[in-house]
């Protein structure tokens with residue numbers, strides 16, 4: 001018996017120049033239009049690579065959508081529901097436009113805060129209300145989640161299971177089994193180039209790097 005081929009899931013945060021103040025360190029995960037196009041051109045036609053967007057930046061709609069549509073690609077947009085309509089972010093009409101073009105939604109929580117530091121009182125809004133509000137917007141249940149800042153531990157995962165999340169996307173890098181509940185993704189970064197794209201899409205990480213990734217994931221599961 002052979003295992004199904006593992007898939008690569010890429011995460012886009014922002015493209016081009018943001019029209020709002022950046023959070024600390026955020027500029028590391030914004031890419032130029034050229035970098036974004038190069039990634040899409042490498043991904044087009046590949047069934048083993050999926051594209052996701054986090055954070056509901058206005059560039060999802062203004063730059064991301066037309067380039068996806070041009071290549072016949074679709075993507076899943078993980079939105080912090082409580083930030084919709086804020087400066088530099090998507091608003092509800094923008095989300096409807098994504099949906100009308102065949103894109104799908106996931107939840108990125110409510111206020112884009114670190115879920116490892118949530119109080120019990122914040123959990124319903126972050127993990128249930130956010131999905132409900134987005135589901136109303138989509139006209140279909142939203143049950144998949146991406147973890148803000150990729151920051152999770154076993155308590156976060158348990159809360160997500162309790163809230164009914166059917167899949168949880170992290171930022172742990174590397175490939176994932178197509179049916180994995182906890183799903184690694186790889187973020188596009190401002191430093192990426194053609195060599196990075198080849199490595200992520202087709203290369204096997206070196207053994208020391210695999211060992212480091214595994215150790216980091218184990219720590220996150222056990223932490224707290």
Ligand SMILES: [Zn+2]
Nearest residue numbers: 054055148149
């Ligand atoms: Zn985020």
